[in-house]
Amino acid sequence: MELKTKVYQKENNLHIGRLLKESLQDMFSSRFLARQLAVRDIRAQYRQSYLGIIWAFITPLTTAFVWIFLNNSGTVQLSDTGIPYPVYAFSGTLLWSIITEAINSPISSTNSAKSILSKINFPKEALLVSGIYKLLFNSSIKIGLLIVFVFFYGIGFHWTLLLFPLTIVGAILFGTTIGLFITPIGMLYKDISKVISFGLKFVMYVTPVVYAIPKDGIMKTVMEWNPLTPMILTARDLAVGTTPHYITYYLIILACCIPLFFLGLVFYRISIPVIVERLSS
């Protein structure tokens, strides 16, 4: 039997095509590892807690409650959202939490695997895939919750609800792509993840998460340009059955995300040895 030969040397012969092919091959060959890592993390996460799964959606729920309270008590005046406000707020915060989780997913998966990264050579793509598995797991709970709300507030079933899970996949792809480019630098400097979580808090207010896009003004321009806007709005529109106004922008973003995602994979693959070198003890 011919043995597989591996060569390690300094030159990174940069063939994006070949690197991408290797990356995808590794992703496929490590599917068991990815699943195992995801199962491990999910199990471990809930085994040491009584509330368990509730923690997956408690943050978006409380954020939504705060806004529902603010709105109902008249503390803040929000423009009409076209659908019952609780559904608007819940769907917004749930979708928002899915996207932010997706952005943080590659870096947190890689970070938590630091100890094995510097000791064992395994397909690192498995970390990304396990991150995506965990996202899908958490998201499915959130989707379920959202659907309960949709029916509870009497919006009822629209056929577009069937497309809703697809938009979640889109949101995960979008978030993971951003995350992939942040990860290598974020692994080196802790500042990056701090800036991200800090910055996202502000970005949330220029995204129609808990209130609709205003009719005019600077806020309208910013919100309409914000690429997160179509991600949230399209998903929400499909869930409640209203017309998705931003579908074109949404599709353009997704179309950009796919090549960028592959490019991100290549970047991630190149950067791992550099990261391991700088972090290894």
Add this chain to the structure above:
Amino acid sequence: MTTEAEVLVKVENLSKKFCKDLKTSLWYGIKDLASGVTGNKNERQLRPKEFWAVKDINFELRRGECLGLIGHNGAGKSTLLKILNGLINPDAGKVTIKGKVGALIELGAGFNPILSGRENIYNNGAVLGFAKKEIDSKLQEIIDFAELEEFIDMPVQHYSSGMKVRLGFAVAAQMEPDVLIIDEVLAVGDLGFVLKCFKTIDTILPKTAIVFVSHNMPMVSRICNQIILMDRGVSKFQGADVAGAIDKYYTRFASNESNVIFSDGTISLESVNLVDAKVTEKNIPQVNWGGTFSLHCKFKLNKEIETPIFHISIFDKEQRPVAILESNTKEENIKVKRDSIEFVITHKEVQLSKGVYSINISVSKKDTKEPLLRMNGVLNFQLIHGEETWPPFLLKSTYKNIEA
């Protein structure tokens, strides 16, 4: 065997640099990321605050061979292993590895403390590249090997460190690698388990090329047939002379300083030297194997006492005691003359094996055995013999042919 076994590992002019300063290191990391993306093909020079952690290492390893990597802490051994394992990229040179690489760098990596031993077998197995089916079929074997049947469903956080290592090794032992990299992992674990590990290594050795890093020289001499002694990233010694390299490794730690461990002030050492011994350039006296070892000692007495008892023992470079010379029972031989004691102690036909030894002296009162003086490393000497042997004694033997 007619043909030579195939070369599985080939390392050519391998070099790797590291940075001494964290902030600078991170900044270089960013730069390396950028240059990695553009495909850096320039020859790499040391940047400020960098040093070569590994420099110009070359070797070839065939199936069935075992290479020992020795050197003091920070000599670059682990860095070299990381490059071999593909965890980090070299800055110069090339590594070519054929076949499946297994690494025992840290056992039980990827264990989650909250999950049970059984669940962690699957995790660890997956990290090492096993498929689910393979682990299913090997599960019982792994549990048996680790001898953890009783605790297999207990969370790993309640395992002792030895138990974790057992479980980790049991999983790793299921790999059938062509190249195996072992880095100082067998240090934990009780003797029985270490022996078991070595038995496993022995069984896979004929099919495998092993790179073995350890500070445990008996282990190195037991399984390695090639050796590299590293110091500050460079290879100081390389070849098949394992015992020679180990000797060199120990001389690095040789100190000519003697130290007083205990003294009650009654007696002190004035001088000690080997009679009729050649002295090397490093000021170490030499004795030939089978020759006579005579030690001339002179002590100064600060108090008037009866002739004390002298215990003179010989330690090897690993500070293992290897021999003790008979004490002075016939007191008429040694007499106190005024305030000093002087004598020569002789041992004929020395049969210690080749190497450097040191001498410890302890003196105690004759009647009460109360200690008066203890000194370590009063003298180092080298034993000369043509042959390298690991055990501390090379005993003179004769063979007689028995005619059938």
